[in-house]
Amino acid sequence: MPEERSLNFLEEIIEEHLKNGTYKSIVTRFPPEPNGYLHIGHASSICLNFGLTKKYPGYTNLRFDDTNPETEETEYVESIREDVRWLGFEWKHERYASDYFGTLYEYALKLVDKGLAYVDDSTSEEMASMKGTPTQPGMNSPYRNRTIEENRDLFVRMRNGEFPDGSRTLRAKIDMAHPNMLMRDPVLYRIKQAHHHRTGDKWCIYPMYDMAHGQSDSIEQVTHSICTMEFVPHRELYDWLIEKLEIYPSHQYEFARRNINYTVTSKRKLLQLVNEKHVTGWDDPRMPTISGLRRRGYTPESIREFCKKIGVAKRENLVDVGLLEFCVREHLNKIALRRMVVFDPLKVVITNYDKKEEMVISENNPEDISAGSREIPFSGELYIEREDFMENPPKKYFRLAPGQMVRLKSAYIIRCDEVIKDSAGRITELHCTCIPGSKSGLDTSGVHVKGTLHWVSVKHAITAEVRLYDRLFRVEDPADEADDFKNYLNPYSLQIINKVYAEPALKTTTTNQRYQFIRKGYFMMDKDSHSGNTVFNRIVGLKDSWKPQT
Numbered sequence: 001m002p003e004e005r006s007l008n009f010l011e012e013i014i015e016e017h018l019k020n021g022t023y024k025s026i027v028t029r030f031p032p033e034p035n036g037y038l039h040i041g042h043a044s045s046i047c048l049n050f051g052l053t054k055k056y057p058g059y060t061n062l063r064f065d066d067t068n069p070e071t072e073e074t075e076y077v078e079s080i081r082e083d084v085r086w087l088g089f090e091w092k093h094e095r096y097a098s099d100y101f102g103t104l105y106e107y108a109l110k111l112v113d114k115g116l117a118y119v120d121d122s123t124s125e126e127m128a129s130m131k132g133t134p135t136q137p138g139m140n141s142p143y144r145n146r147t148i149e150e151n152r153d154l155f156v157r158m159r160n161g162e163f164p165d166g167s168r169t170l171r172a173k174i175d176m177a178h179p180n181m182l183m184r185d186p187v188l189y190r191i192k193q194a195h196h197h198r199t200g201d202k203w204c205i206y207p208m209y210d211m212a213h214g215q216s217d218s219i220e221q222v223t224h225s226i227c228t229m230e231f232v233p234h235r236e237l238y239d240w241l242i243e244k245l246e247i248y249p250s251h252q253y254e255f256a257r258r259n260i261n262y263t264v265t266s267k268r269k270l271l272q273l274v275n276e277k278h279v280t281g282w283d284d285p286r287m288p289t290i291s292g293l294r295r296r297g298y299t300p301e302s303i304r305e306f307c308k309k310i311g312v313a314k315r316e317n318l319v320d321v322g323l324l325e326f327c328v329r330e331h332l333n334k335i336a337l338r339r340m341v342v343f344d345p346l347k348v349v350i351t352n353y354d355k356k357e358e359m360v361i362s363e364n365n366p367e368d369i370s371a372g373s374r375e376i377p378f379s380g381e382l383y384i385e386r387e388d389f390m391e392n393p394p395k396k397y398f399r400l401a402p403g404q405m406v407r408l409k410s411a412y413i414i415r416c417d418e419v420i421k422d423s424a425g426r427i428t429e430l431h432c433t434c435i436p437g438s439k440s441g442l443d444t445s446g447v448h449v450k451g452t453l454h455w456v457s458v459k460h461a462i463t464a465e466v467r468l469y470d471r472l473f474r475v476e477d478p479a480d481e482a483d484d485f486k487n488y489l490n491p492y493s494l495q496i497i498n499k500v501y502a503e504p505a506l507k508t509t510t511t512n513q514r515y516q517f518i519r520k521g522y523f524m525m526d527k528d529s530h531s532g533n534t535v536f537n538r539i540v541g542l543k544d545s546w547k548p549q550t
């Protein structure tokens, strides 16, 4: 049966536009402000904007919305580029709102000349007090009726650096009684003697979001300018400015923000976690940033699949992080190489094993025959997981117990004959016998067991460090709590196991290779690894706890 796929509301609009000839091809843009690293919420916006121009004729620009000189840095620009590419997308043009500062200034002069903008000497407090409320009209500024000549003169002098920060602004002259508060003479330009990451000290006035965003869209002839719902009230001003400036009519469309639970998705909050050292950096594997997910071992395919599954909507909701984990697990199951690693070793001595050692063969990935198989050394001294043995097991315990048998993965069936303890009563080793003829694949023993354990040969094991991650926060929506979101950090979000025992095939681990440590989860090597110590991050556990909501 063909998969039924309905269009999202933006696809519907675009198909209509292409059908009725409004556009022959479309232009979208992804417009991050370079004031932090991108997070999983941004991934939705990236997949949406770039996805539309993969599906329909047209292209997508990457535009840095860099109108805020104080918070922006080149480091962020570079990380954003890397993240978008890593997610699998390529932009047509790389643009910066700051590229347009000259044009935007001309636009502002045009508004002044049309009598549609004025220079206001009110302080921000005075302006706020005259703004009115949603139910009460605001008051006109005493500076509202300056002549065009006076406004032009003052605005040019603002630009020339004659006035201190905050002393004057340029405002649109619209309507102080407008039902939309954003239309009550919004500020278009402010004075800021600040160094800009690209324009340096060239400018001391900077356009506000509304005076930059729509105009940048227009300059780039963006047909569908997609943003999140909080910009709905801005649309009226977006349209007003385009109309009055008589420039290319871009149109704004809004969709709901996508956030996931047990974390925060706001660059400002993530920056606090970094600055206050609650995490090791923007790419800490617990962070919901693209760089954190990448370092942890998430694949771009799984993130794109996640964005596709949550889709595009008009209503905001918190998405279960379990869905993201589900998506990565599905992908990793297909591509991860299987390896055996023992985290908490218990020694098993096979008393009747007369060979010194031998090789057993195991598939690299039962889901993918092309991944081939590998040889694993087997010997008379092995490690199994301490938790895979119980001295007094309950009924239906299929792992190892005195007198009980289990299969060692890809090797033999063994039976536990004797439990050896130290003087403190702690179990130090198990003495077992190997069932003759039970070698995996060649089994003629006729013995059937229910449990299969992973193991490593003591002599051949290599050691590594493993980092296990849990949710960064212990509540679903930390940003929604009454007090500081940082009070809700999960103190157990990182567990380090300094020394685990791995089969020798893991000696040649490469960057980006994903593994399934059998019965333990999915792992990838971390960048903290060095020749003396390989570090593995757990990407996600094996168990799927996520259930679709009904």
Ligand code: ATP
Pocket: 030, 031, 032, 033, 034, 040, 041, 042, 044, 045, 226, 227, 228, 256, 257, 258, 259, 265, 266, 267, 268
């Ligand atoms: P933050 O609060 O994290 O800084 P932002 O919206 O200010 O987010 P921008 O850099 O302005 O971040 O975002 C670039 C684009 O990504 C915008 O179009 C924005 O609407 C979109 N975006 C940001 N966060 C999300 C989210 N959680 N879900 C979907 N889209 C998002």
Ligand code: MG
Pocket: 033
């Ligand atoms: Mg922002």
